[in-house]
Amino acid sequence: VASFDLMNHHFINIKSDMSGEKTGLKPGFYDQLYPGKTEILARREKSIQTSTSVAENYFSGTTTWYLRKNHIFYSFGNKGALLNLLKDRKKELRQYINTNQIEFRDNPEEAMVKIVSFYDHLTN
Secondary structure, three states: EEEEEEEEEEEEEEOOOOEEEEEEOEEEEEEEEEEEEOOOEEEEEEEEEEEOOOOOOEEEEEEEEEEEEOEEEEEEEHHHHHHOOOOOHHHHHHHHHHHHHOOOOOOHHHHHHHHHHHHHHHHO
């Protein structure tokens, strides 16, 4: 399966060697948050954790975000790291974020999509 859609999310299958390019990503399905020239992917993983004080299991989830720029994937974890990856237009992006009152903390994935979409618009 190359890709599928589930609950308004588009997932793509990343293989260890995509079209001859080294991705540096673990093989598996990634949530494609933004499919533009500069792409954003999210890797969501869940693991079962066991509490030692109480005989109880619970799920622990992590999300890792990736930016694909010039056919290279970069991992990032916050707005500052994303802006550093887009440093060639950092000043314009900061103005865009301030003017449009984009809050990374409130909804990081929506903020990422807006920022990277504007970046693609600037570099087109």
